[in-house]
Amino acid sequence: MEKSPSFDEGTVARFVERAEAVATKVTRVADGAAAEKLAAEMLAAEGSEHVGVVRVAKGIADTGTCVVVTDDEETRLKTMLPETTVFILKAEDIVPHLADIAPFLRSRQADGRVSYTSFISGPSRTADIERVSAIGVHGPLAVHVILQEG
Amino acid sequence: MPHESPRSARAYHRQIEEALNDSFQRRTLDKFAVEYRASRDKVFEEVDGRELIRRIADVKDAAAQHIEELYAQFKTEAEKRGVVVHRAADAAEAREIIAKIAAENGVKSIVKSKCMTSEEIGLNAHLRAQGLDVCETDLGEWIIQLRNEGPSHMVLPAIHLSRQQVAEDFERVTGEKQDREDVQRLVKVARRELRPKFEAADMGISGANFCIAETGSIAIVTNEGNGRLVNTLPRVHVALTGLDKLVPKIDDALTALQVLPRNATSQRLTSYVTFIDGAGPCAKSPTGRKMLHIVLLDNGRTKAAKDPLFSQVFRCVRCGACANVCPVFRLVGGHRMGHVYIGAIGLVLTYLFHDRQIAKTLCQNCIGCGSCKDICSGGIDLPALIQEIRARFGREDGSPLPAKLASLAMKNRKLFHTLLRFANFSHRPFAGSDGFVRHLPMVLFGKQGFKSLPSLAKKPFRDMWPELQKGAGQDAGKPKLKIALFAGCAQDFAYPQQLVAAMKVFAAAGVEVSFPMEQTCCGLPLTMLGESKTAADVARQNVAAFAGEYDAIVTLCASCASHLKHGYARLLGDDAAAAAFSAKVMDFSSFVHDKLGLDSAVVAHGNEKVAYHASCHLCRELGVKEAPRALIRQVAEYVPSAEEESCCGFGGTFSAKFPEISAELMRKKLAHVTESGAKRLVLDCPGCAMQLKGGADKLGLDLKVTHISELLADNLRDAK
Structure with missing residues (x-):
């Protein structure tokens, strides 16, 4: 008998659509091993100077956002300095709406906790010259999300 | 120093004339006005915009009434987490506080991400006078810094400039020939030139879009990625923002975040939203922890909060939409439609935070069309606020003669209607048979001559x-x-x-x-x-x-x-x-x-x-x-x-x-x-x-x- 998925396909499909709308590339894989394998290949192809691989805590479907725990500087810099960021996100961790992320944020900030949480929706961008959209200003030029279904 | 703001109607009209002749800016803003409307409408289709705006207004109105409690709670929570929270009564005190932080930490070079509050207090000039190297890293802000100008829009500070002008500035700063057409390449110049600045800086200065009282955290909304570098790489981080950015809960920030990017740039969310709560680990810091200072500026805000009408300014999230839809902004640009802050809210904030004489001049230039009120993220009744400012100037400085005469005449209906009949009688010899005033030489009309004026009817x-x-x-x-x-x-x-x-x-x-x-x-x-x-x-x-x-x-x-x-x-x-x-x-x-x-x-x-x-x-x-x-x-x-x-x-x-x-x-x-x-x-x-x-x-x-x-x-x- 087939196991029922632990995520809502409608929510995941919306995440994919909205993430792609902000120039994020999404690849769906079956499980954790497949995700690790793909990430390792991407890292090996370009080298760690050019690719940062980071696990994502939560996804937000409505905005195609990856919510990343970046308390330590090293993780944070991996999402800032290299030209490419590779995120690994579990489909079951995607919440439908922006407002739904409040409990997660609160759990990270309550009781005197020190934290740095990054919401990342696509590569860095600007429209500061003649309102022409340009991708990759100070941050990454490309964002890949490896979406792990199992 | 930013652009020169007008202190008299005469100076203002001269500047407007120049702006109307700036064909590049006219074309750019025309295109922007039309495209903005279309893309904004599209990105609002999937949310209940009116309801969200109402909720933002409610939260911010309540925040304005409880500003002291929110400040106290925010300070307690932030300090629990190793942050130093400062409160500055005015611009001068805020400048001093930040200069002192720099001095105490042996800071030599500073990188900044976009912060309108720093423009409000004239921070860069002050820090440079202390011998500090200050570099704006937001692309638009960097461009205007290179030109020694102020922003002409709160979100798109360099919207008044062409790619050719930008290329010239970049040639000056890099000493290299630049592509004058390819915007993508120009953007790469900023990446290349500014990276070493981030690495070398001792201190980063940012703004903050929200200060969340329940956890003492700040949220920063950006697109370029410079903001995260500014608050990560240097050992000292100063976040400067206004007391109006305080909100009680995380949820309040998340509500506003559903409107701010949509209204500002027609995005569902900006590329980055960063929640910083407390002073986290920092490799470059001698203590191993980031030295994080949050400076909350008053500068007229608590006074505004007590005003039943002007407390509405607390609802502003600085999305810039009031400029985007303003027909006057579209013609004259931001340097002529604001002092530091731009657009309808800029006129109001000039009055509350800055210079009364400038505000008095600028506030005349609102046509009252209501487009800004209709689109505002917080539903601020901007035309009513601007009208009230005019009324206050009328009461405080005495009404100008035409207003006094109108007031005198209209108080008494019979007198007023008699005057109208007299006006009719007196201009009758000049009226054409087609309902327009025809027989006065146009020279008498001056600039008013752009349309034919109606003659009053023979019989009302x-x-x-x-x-x-x-x-x-x-x-x-x-x-x-x-x-x-x-x-x-x-x-x-x-x-x-x-x-x-x-x-x-x-x-x-x-x-x-x-x-x-x-x-x-x-x-x-x-x-x-x-x-x-x-x-x-x-x-x-x-x-x-x-x-x-x-x-x-x-x-x-x-x-x-x-x-x-x-x-x-x-x-x-x-x-x-x-x-x-x-x-x-x-x-x-x-x-x-x-x-x-x-x-x-x-x-x-x-x-x-x-x-x-x-x-x-x-x-x-x-x-x-x-x-x-x-x-x-x-x-x-x-x-x-x-x-x-x-x-x-x-x-x-x-x-x-x-x-x-x-x-x-x-x-x-x-x-x-x-x-x-x-x-x-x-x-x-x-x-x-x-x-x-x-x-x-x-x-x-x-x-x-x-x-x-x-x-x-x-x-x-x-x-x-």
Whole structure:
């Protein structure tokens, strides 16, 4: 008998659509091993100077956002300095709406906790010259999300 | 130092003239205005924008009332997490605090991410005077820093510059030849040039979009990625922001985040939203922890919070949308539509935070079209705030002579109407047979000569009334509805034919009409001139004049309608008679379409191609959009034209104060109508009629401009 998925396909499909709308590339894989394998290949192809691989805590479907725990500087810099960021996100961790992320944020900030949480929706961008959209200003030029279904 | 802000009307007009001649900026802002509307509408389709805006307003209004509690809670929570929280009473104190932090930490170089509050306090100049190296890293801010200019937009600070100008600046700073066309390449120059600055900096200065009291955290909203580098790489981070950014809960920030990016840049969310809670680990810091300072600026904010009207400024999330939709901004650009903060909110904040003389000059340049209020992330009634600033200047500095004279004359209806009759008599020798003033040399009009001016009618409507009354409605048996007609000065004395046409429609449809003779000017011009006391006197006269039993009080003037309906409550407060009066007021199109209904036995469908101009007061203040278009479709071929809801440029006294701007808006409107192929343009407001009729005549267009009442009257089946 087939196991029922632990995520809502409608929510995941919306995440994919909205993430792609902000120039994020999404690849769906079956499980954790497949995700690790793909990430390792991407890292090996370009080298760690050019690719940062980071696990994502939560996804937000409505905005195609990856919510990343970046308390330590090293993780944070991996999402800032290299030209490419590779995120690994579990489909079951995607919440439908922006407002739904409040409990997660609160759990990270309550009781005197020190934290740095990054919401990342696509590569860095600007429209500061003649309102022409340009991708990759100070941050990454490309964002890949490896979406792990199992 | 940023651009020079005007301290006198004369200096301001000179600057406006220059801005109007800046063809690059004009093209850019024209394109922006149109594209912004379309992309913004699209990204709001998937959320309940009005509801979100209402929630932002509620949260921020409450925050303004509890500012001290929120500040105390925020400070306690942030300090629990190793942050130093400072409070600065004014700009000078904020500058000192930040300079002291730099000195105490042996800081030499500083990188900054976008922070309007730092522009507000003139921070960069102060830090440079201390010998510090300060570098803006937001692309637009970096560009204007290289040019030694201030931002011309709160979100797009360099929108006034062309790629060629940017390329020249980059050539100067890099000493290398740059591609003058390829924007993508120019963006890469910023990446390459600024990376080493981030690495070398001792201190990062950012703003903060939200300060969340429950956890002492700040949220920063950015797109370029420079903000995260600024608050990560250097060992010291100073976040400078206003006390108005305090909100109680995480959820409040998440609510506002559903509107701010959508309104600012038509994004569902910006590329980055960063929540920083406390001083985290930092490799470069001697203590191993980030030295994080949060500076909360007052600079007039707590005073504003106590003001029942101006406390609304706490709702501002700095999205910049009020500039994006402002017809005046579109023509003159941000350097002429603000001091530090830009757009409608910029005019208000100049008054609250900065220079009164500059505010006094700038605040004249609001046409009152209501586009900003309609789009504001926090639903701030920006035109009302700007109007109130004018009124305060009127009270504090004494009214200018024209406002005083108007006030004096309008207080007494008989005197006012006598003056209007005298004006009619005195200019009669110059009136042409076609309703325009024809026989005065144009040199006498100066800049006002962009449109033909109407001559006053030989006989005002009120003098025609005894004659009209005999045939009006009452002869056709029991009337369907009983109404009272509010004429308004412009129709009573300049365009009585619009009212006469309405009378024909009413008669054909079985409406009994009364015309209370004691009615006078609605008072809107007085409010606009800042004469609020006389405006209230006039309002009371009208409420008394219309005390009878009517199904509706109908006016053909959208501006009068919006003032009678919404303005009187502001002027008269909780007055039951005034509330009953206002509740009955209807604009002509809504009354005829929604309440009366014209069936095909009354009107016929002609083949005339008719365009529509949506008057500001009708489509935004009263929210009436469908009724007039439905009426046009009923009797003619409705031809849509571009930007139907944009202002015609009249704006009451505005067209006399800023004829150069008024003329441009009028030409744009008429160009759109001409392109539509329409032969007639209809509207719901005699003010717009004055502007567009006069403009069409002056430009020699083959275009008939009439009130919608005249279109209906022309298509009555039984034109008696």
